[in-house]
Amino acid sequence: MTHPEYTAASSDSDVRRPLAPDTSRLDDRSARAWTEAMAVRPLGYGRYAVESQSGATYLVSLPRSDCTCPDHEIRGERCKHLRRVAIEVTEGRVPPPGKVRGDCDICTRESFVPESGPAVCGDCWLERGDVATDRETGDTVVVYRLTDETASKRYIDSADCTVADYPKNDGxxxxxxxxxxxxxxSGDAEADLDERPRYAFPYSRLAVRDQMLIE
Ligand SMILES: [Zn+2]
Ligand SMILES: [Zn+2]
Structure with a gap:
């Protein structure tokens, strides 16, 4: 005999659950960091202005683990503002230190891109050592660095033209x-990346492969 309550498996989406953690298990400062109405505004360089529920605005520095509120400055506690900024960074609501909200130069999606340097999202970012194929020649190349110069700005002295005007780059x-x-x-097989001649390519001419050169 089947018990009626076992006949239909309840789907996960039917289960009611809070989005915030169970604050009764948290200490007071963490609970307040989750539940109080605060506005976090990124200021750059790892600093954030936090408008608190009381209306006062405090300045938090994540790299220095610092806040201008009395709880931190006088009592030396890891205050609710510091905790709130950490939560909002982890949740992806505000950019982490070193990043700003912006459109990726490659995929154009809004994302968090570096504060200084090329405005490229994490998915499109190229690391030193990434392996790519030159779409024009099929040659294998290794990324030395992604720059913040555009193809129309970067000048190739030896060719007396910009990267954009260089043959095969016009598309x-x-x-x-x-x-x-x-x-x-090419050249000395033992030479590491720093010792090899470097060539400037427009980003889109490279088809990045899912592998890295281990130096
Ligand atoms: Zn504080
Ligand atoms: Zn992108």
């Missing part, structure tokens, strides 16, 4: 960030 966006690459299979 790629002139505002592409320039990527400096090296050829891993």
């Amino acid at each position: 790629y966006p002139t505002d592409d960030p320039v990527v400096e690459v090296v050829y891993p299979f």
